[in-house]
Amino acid sequence: MITLYDYELSVNCYKQRLMMAILGVEYTSVPVDFYPGWEHKSAEFAKINPLGHIPVIDDDGFMLRDAHAILVYLASRYDPSRLWYPVDDPCRLGETAQWMLFAEGTTNTASSARLHDNLGYDFDIDAVRAGAHKLFRVMDEHLWFREREGLDWVVSGAHPTIADIALFPDVALSEEGGISRLDYPALRRWTDRVRRIPGFVTMPGVIALGESPWD
Amino acid sequence: MSVSGVCADPVVRDQWYALAAVDEIGADVSTRLLGLPIGYGLGPGGAARAWRADDGAPIPARVSYGYLWASVGEPPAEVFDVPETREPDRRIFNAGTLGLAVSAPRAVENFLDIAHFPYVHRGLLGDEPHTEVADYDVVDRDGEIWALGCRFHQPRAAAASTEEVVAQYQYRVPHPYCAMLYKSAPGHPDRLDAMGIFTHPLDDERIRAHLFLCLLDDVNTDATIRRFQQTILAQDMPILENQHPKRLPLDPRAETPVRCDKTAIAYRRWLSSLGVTYGVIPAGAG
Numbered sequence: 001m002i003t004l005y006d007y008e009l010s011v012n013c014y015k016q017r018l019m020m021a022i023l024g025v026e027y028t029s030v031p032v033d034f035y036p037g038w039e040h041k042s043a044e045f046a047k048i049n050p051l052g053h054i055p056v057i058d059d060d061g062f063m064l065r066d067a068h069a070i071l072v073y074l075a076s077r078y079d080p081s082r083l084w085y086p087v088d089d090p091c092r093l094g095e096t097a098q099w100m101l102f103a104e105g106t107t108n109t110a111s112s113a114r115l116h117d118n119l120g121y122d123f124d125i126d127a128v129r130a131g132a133h134k135l136f137r138v139m140d141e142h143l144w145f146r147e148r149e150g151l152d153w154v155v156s157g158a159h160p161t162i163a164d165i166a167l168f169p170d171v172a173l174s175e176e177g178g179i180s181r182l183d184y185p186a187l188r189r190w191t192d193r194v195r196r197i198p199g200f201v202t203m204p205g206v207i208a209l210g211e212s213p214w215d
Numbered sequence: 216m217s218v219s220g221v222c223a224d225p226v227v228r229d230q231w232y233a234l235a236a237v238d239e240i241g242a243d244v245s246t247r248l249l250g251l252p253i254g255y256g257l258g259p260g261g262a263a264r265a266w267r268a269d270d271g272a273p274i275p276a277r278v279s280y281g282y283l284w285a286s287v288g289e290p291p292a293e294v295f296d297v298p299e300t301r302e303p304d305r306r307i308f309n310a311g312t313l314g315l316a317v318s319a320p321r322a323v324e325n326f327l328d329i330a331h332f333p334y335v336h337r338g339l340l341g342d343e344p345h346t347e348v349a350d351y352d353v354v355d356r357d358g359e360i361w362a363l364g365c366r367f368h369q370p371r372a373a374a375a376s377t378e379e380v381v382a383q384y385q386y387r388v389p390h391p392y393c394a395m396l397y398k399s400a401p402g403h404p405d406r407l408d409a410m411g412i413f414t415h416p417l418d419d420e421r422i423r424a425h426l427f428l429c430l431l432d433d434v435n436t437d438a439t440i441r442r443f444q445q446t447i448l449a450q451d452m453p454i455l456e457n458q459h460p461k462r463l464p465l466d467p468r469a470e471t472p473v474r475c476d477k478t479a480i481a482y483r484r485w486l487s488s489l490g491v492t493y494g495v496i497p498a499g500a501g
Contacts, residue, residue: 031442036311120312204445205452207453
């Protein structure tokens with residue numbers, strides 16, 4: 001059984017919960033008192049991750065850290081269809097790697113803005129917001145052209161990949177960091193498609209389709 | 216479109232505001248209070264200090280209920296009384312402080328609302344089809360608003376809950392920008408848990424909300440209780456931040472209330488009667 005070192009309001013932990021829910025993987029969540037306890041920075045937690053970050057997973061003794069690396073592992077180990085991490089198709093695999101790196105960018109901009117606004121992190125807020133808008137513009141254009149080809153996801157092909165899961169929380173919670181998605185219609189339509197993936201779960205701040213009082 | 220500026224409203228200016236939980240203060244902090252750049256920190260022996268950022272002049276500061284409070288005006292001698300803090304078996308701590316792009320009165324009004332529980336806090340504070348808000352009383356008690364006799368069906372009312380209950384609620388508004396709620400305490404049938412929202416208004420459209428707890432829970436760790444409460448607060452966030460206008464309209468015709476909004480109606484009237492103009496759109500201004 002997988003143990004997830006988890007904080008409910010962390011986008012990077014949510015990426016793992018979302019992936020495991022979609023894949024139907026059972027796990028145990030160990031809550032880390034991220035705020036205000038800063039438990040992930042404690043000497044005790046350094047034995048679990050010397051970098052002092054969450055999430056970390058422990059899969060029957062196999063320890064892995066870093067959100068996007070964990071997604072690679074979960075899909076490789078627990079998705080027998082081999083669609084979520086498309087190792088059999090060199091082009092799609094390359095695209096997946098490209099968008100996973102892109103997701104490092106959305107995490108370091110859009111999700112940093114959220115940490116600044118919600119928890120008072122000391123980031124250059126104008127710089128991280130501008131960086132997020134630059135990436136959202138690229139992603140919006142990319143998804144618009146994908147839609148013209150009848151495709152729904154960031155990577156080519158008919159099936160979503162771990163790249164969609166890596167990107168979704170940074171995008172879906174961007175407004176908490178003061179980053180409006182009003183100017184990115186294709187990006188908004190993509191967030192709706194992600195929310196329709198069977199097994200989809202929310203985190204606080206992410207509203208499921210059909211659950212909103214406005215739907 | 217409002218311009219976020221320094222507060223000229225004497226009612227709001229002459230109040231105490233909780234800036235941070237004392238446990239969470241390390242080095243001196245720069246922030247804003249009601250639009251004015253200020254700094255605060257803890258001096259020798261944990262004494263509260265706060266000052267204007269422009270000239271370094273000290274401003275009133277104190278420690279109450281585990282928070283550092285400050286004022287940019289002439290505040291009353293004491294922060295409003297929370298008698299429950301003197302009961303020795305209660306646990307008093309900050310569940311968390313969250314920055315929100317909303318005015319303080321909008322956040323307080325959301326804190327006073329029951330009807331959203333089944334939709335926003337599904338599975339915790341409410342659940343369909345139990346959406347009815349039974350009638351309750353709103354009274355003026357010593358110049359404060361109190362809502363009494365509120366009841367609501369809750370699947371998981373608190374971190375300490377083991378079963379669904381019909382939770383009893385009371386609300387209290389002792390300060391234009393702060394509110395308390397009292398609700399059934401799991402395992403203590405004759406007493407009520409107390410919790411509060413203490414807002415730190417950075418300006419008239421942006422706050423930091425502190426969730427103050429004064430609980431009878433003797434089962435859960437602080438971390439477990441915080442986790443539960445932070446989840447609730449974060450679920451409210453997209454609703455709060457998407458309210459337009461961000462300042463609370465006080466004109467009774469500006470937004471249409473329904474019967475279960477009695478507390479909110481009384482709160483808006485109370486702000487009007489106090490003459491509050493900051494963080495709100497006064498009646499007749501729109």
